[in-house]
Amino acid sequence: MSVQPPRRQLSREEQTIRDYCMGEDGRRKAESTVLLHVSHSNLKKTFFQEIRLDLHMRIGTVKQKLEFHCGTSAISNRLFLYDERGQVMSECEDDKMLGYYSPYDGCRLHIVDDDPNSLSAGGWLEDVSLVTKYEISEEAYNARKNTYRKFKEEKLKEDPEWSLKKEIDARKAKAGMEPSSDSKSKIEDDEYMATEASAIKVGDRCEVAGGRRGCVKYVGKIPELPKGWWVGVQYDEPVGKNDGSVKGVSYFECLDKYGGFVRPDLVQVGDFPELDPFADLEDEI
Template identity: 55%
Template sequence: MGTVYDMQALKAYVQGPSSQNKADDTVLLNVSHSNLKQRFMELRFDLHTSIEGVKERLRSHSGTAVESMVLQLLDESGKKVADLSDSGRPLGFYSPQDGYRIHIIDLDPQSHSVGGWLEDTSLVEKYQISEEAYNKREVTYRKFKETKLAQDPTWTLQKELAERNGEVYVPKEAPGPDHMADLAEGIKVGNRCEVDPGAKRGEVMFVGNNCKGLPPGYWVGVKYDEPVGKNDGSVKGERFFTCAPGYGGMLRPDKVKVGDYPEKDPFEDEDDEI
C-alpha cells in the first residue's frame, strides 16, 4: 500500500508563513514607519542583536538616520509592548514574538521619508555621512534637540513622544540610595532566579546599592544561563562580579524573581520519537 499524504497539510506547509522552521533564536517582525502609509517590510531578526544593531539594519531599509530613530515594539493588535529605548540591550530582552511589529518614529524633519513618498525602499540611497558634512546641514536631529533643550531644559525624547501622542508626560522621580531596598532584602547571592521580561534564567551574583557608575538604589547582578546579557559583570569600568561576556546583567530588584528555577532543558519540548 502506498503512503497516503494529507495534501491540504502539505500545501499549507509549502505555502505557509516564512517563519516556519526558523531558528529558535530569531523572530519574524513586521516593520512600519511614521512617514509611510503601510507596513513596508517583514524582517527576521536575531534575538541577540542589540537595539543599536536593529536600528542600523532598519536605517538601510528606511533611510532614517540612527540618531533620528525612535523604535516601538507593538503586538499583533497594534498595542505598544515597549519602547526599544536602550540601545545596548539585545532585542530578545523585550520578548518580541513572531507577528509583532517594530514601528519607526522618524524625528528628522528633513528625512528622506517625509511626505510619504518613500514607499519603495529599493530607492533609498544608502551612504555614510561624515561628521563634518552632518554638521554643515541646517536642519538635523542634533540641532532639533539643541533647539528643544534651549526652549525646555527638561526636554527628553519620552516627553516629546508623550506630547505628540496627546498624553500627559509624568517624569519619573529620581531614585534615592534605598530605592527598592525592601525588594532586594529577599534576594541573596547564590539564589537561582528568573528575570523579566523574557523569563531569562540565571544565578544571582551580586546584591547591593551605592554602585559606582549606576543610578542610586539597589541593584542585582545576574549571571545568565545563556548569552542574553549585555556585560561580563562589569559596568562602566566597575566590576561587580565575573562571568563570560554577554552572560551578565545588572538589574533592579523588581525585575528578578528568586526560587526554584533550574536551567532550562533545550530538548524538553521535543517529541520522544523522531
C-alpha cells in the first residue's frame, strides 16, 4: 500500500490567505463594497458582471472607472441605476456619492453614451463584419518567409503522409501529453509498445516527459484505454490525472492527482530521486 505524503501545517497567515481564496464571493469584500452589473447603450451583446465599486465613490469617479471597462469617456455619458427587476431607480449625478442612491449587490448601472463619435457607436466594437479585413495577394504571400505554406511544403518533403494533426500529436507526446482521442483509436496492435514496456518494471524510479518524477506502479495492458502497453506512475507531486484508477477500475492506489497512465516511450527509468523544492533555500541559510 502506498504511503501518503505528509501534509504540511499551514501558518496562521497562510491559513488566512487560503480561507480568503476559498471563501464565498460575498465574504471577500468590504462592507462599503457593492457588486453591480454594468450595461451600455451601444453594446448590445456585452454585459459586465459584478463590477466592484465603493459606496463612498462619487459618481464622477465611478464613470472614470467604468471608462476603463467600456471605453466611453466619463464626460460623454449619463449613468442610470436599475434594480434587479430592471426598474429604473434613479439617474446618477456626478457630485453625489454612489451610496446616496442605495445600490445593493445585483443592481445594474446602465451607461448611455451621448458621444456621436464614440468608438462603440454603430456596433463597431461588437460587429466584426464592419471591420476592414487584412488582405494579401498570392504573390506577396509566396514571397514571405516562415509562412505556414512553406512549413507544410518542407514537412511533406520529409514525410509524404505528414498532416497537421500528426504534427500536433507528435508535439504533445514530446511534452508528455496524450494524443487526441481519435489518434489513440487508430492503434489496432494489441502489443503496441511491448518492447519499450519490457525495459520498465514496477518499483522503478522514473521521470515522465515534462519533468514529472515518480515511481512505476503498474506495467501492462489496460482494457479501459486504447490497445497496447501502458505504464502506471505514482508521481511525487500532484501533477497526475487520477488516483491510480481508470473508469472505476483500480490498478494501484495513491492520492487523487498523484497518479497517471502514460505510454512506455514517455517514461525514462533510472536514478531519479524525489526533488526537494526547498533545496535552493538551504543553500542561502
